[in-house]
Amino acid sequence: MKVFINSRPYTATGGQTILEVARAHGVYIPTLCYHEKVGAAARCRACVVEVKGRPALATSCNTPVSDGMEIVTDSERVIEAQRFVIKLAxxxxxxxxxxxxxxxxxxxxxAAYYLKIEDQDVRNGKHPADFDESSAFIRLDHTRCILCGRCVEACNQVVVNRAARVVNRGYHARIGFGLGTSMGDSMCVQxxxxxxxxxxxxxTAKKSIGVARFRDVEKVRTTCPYCGVGCQLDLHVKDKRIVKVTGAEDAAPNRGRLCVKGRFGYDFIYSEDRLKTPLIKENGEFREASWDEALDLVAGRFKDIIAKHGPDSVAGVSCARSINEDSYQMQKLFRGVFKTNNIDHCART
Ligand code: SF4
Ligand code: SF4
Ligand code: SF4
Structure with a gap:
């Protein structure tokens, strides 16, 4: 079908909303509560537009297009309505x-920049500091929260953890957790x-506060090292150090979602305690060894045990941190080479 946005014709398909068509064609409409992951809430009204033939402004995030629809996103009436919403926020x-x-x-x-809102338009005195710092990894600054509700929808619909919610009503409304608990004391899994x-x-991620501006980081796509799910991450790297991790929204299998380990557990990379070479224990003490020496020792011990006690005297447990291909190879080693079915995976139960 064809629709017109600001008098220009654009193609659209049935079921698309005005916002989706506008975004697909690079027409900016401010949004706050809308996010494609959690859908249209039509709560904030930052995305209102004019639709010819309708007396009231329409929320573009949840208004489906129809053939021949004429939409205006940049009239004075629309801009004033959007400015009002953004100024309030x-x-x-x-x-x-x-x-x-x-x-x-x-x-x-x-949105404020697009709508040319001046600083003096919105100065409303300083609000007293109001942080929830109870979580080990996350800081919630209530004074910067605009109550768009996206975090609540994400916690409920995407993570399905139901830790976050809006508590109280009207002027006293705020993001809360559980039955009046703080984030850190709630069922939030971070x-x-x-x-x-x-x-x-x-x-915000506590570890990333004051560490790097977004423009100073390079994003490096990688696979989470923690388990076989293989979530895709974007490492935010500044001066060769990771300053933040975000989930890759455009990649399977996680589509942006991460667990606490994948998102926040990257400090181990810089630990001085990391093993850099294999260690062999002799007389109760570890000594450094080469990979050849260590692998020869392990292979020799397997051979000795199997020769003396038979193939079923050995067993293997594959690690959930390994990729699936490594686990597959390990079971091939046990079944095909050692001739035993004593092979399992630590995550099987
Ligand atoms: S959230 Fe931060 S960057 Fe955004 S408008 Fe508020 S102070 Fe500015
Ligand atoms: S904390 Fe939640 S409700 Fe507040 S601005 Fe962020 S996503 Fe929106
Ligand atoms: S960090 Fe906690 S509040 Fe936020 S989405 Fe995850 S479980 Fe919900």
């Missing part, structure tokens, strides 16, 4: 961008999905 908290981790990649900042989906600087 900006004045509701401490949106002092120069000290905010999210500056430069913040959806509220982008997966960080809520950080990833938060459009502003309200939820």
């Amino acid at each position: 900006l004045s509701s908290g401490n949106h002092d961008c120069i000290v905010c981790e999210k500056s430069g990649e913040c959806e509220l900042q982008d 997966c960080g999905e809520c950080i990833q989906i938060c459009p502003v600087g309200a939820l």
Whole structure:
């Protein structure tokens, strides 16, 4: 079908929303509560547009297009309505961008810039500091929260953990956890999905605060080293050190989701305690050895035990941190070479 946005014709398919068609063709419409992972909530009303023939402004995130629809995203009426929403959000908290981790990649900042909102339009006094620092890895700054609800939807729908929710009503509404507990004392599993989906600087990874601006990092796509699921990660690297990890939204199998280990457990890479060579224990003490020496020793011991006691005297347990191909090779070694079926995987139960 054909629709018109700001008098220009665009192709669209049935079932698409105005926002989806606009984004597909590079037409910017501000959004705050909408995210493709959790769908349209039509809560914030930042995405309103005019649709010819309709008296009221329509929320573009949940209004389906129809053939010949005429949409206006840049009229004075639309811009004023959007400016009102964004100004309210900006004045509701401490949106002092120069000290905010999210500056430069913040959806509220982008919307304010697009709508040409001036600083003096929204200064509303300083809000008292209001942090939830109870989580080991995540900081929630309530004064930067615009109550878009995306973290709640992500926790409920994407992670299906149901730790986060909106508590209280009206002016007193805020993000809460459990039955009045803090984030750290709730059933939050610290997966960080809520950080990833938060459009502003309200939820941040504690370890990444003050470490690097987004423009100073190089993103390196890799596979999580922790288990055989093989989640795809983007390492944010500055000066050859990892400063943050995010899930790769565009890649299977995780589509952005990570567990606490994959998202926050990267410090081990720099540990001085990491083994750099194989160690062989002699007379109760470890000594460094070459890979050839260590592998020859292990192979020789397997041969001795099997020769003396038979193939079923040995058993193997493959590690869940290994990739599936390694586990497959290990069972081939035990079944095909050692001639035993004593092979298992630590994650099987
Ligand atoms: S959340 Fe966005 S708008 Fe608010 S201070 Fe941070 S960068 Fe600025
Ligand atoms: S870290 Fe994960 S479990 Fe905890 S509130 Fe955020 S999305 Fe929910
Ligand atoms: S913490 Fe972030 S995602 Fe959650 S409601 Fe506030 S602004 Fe939205």
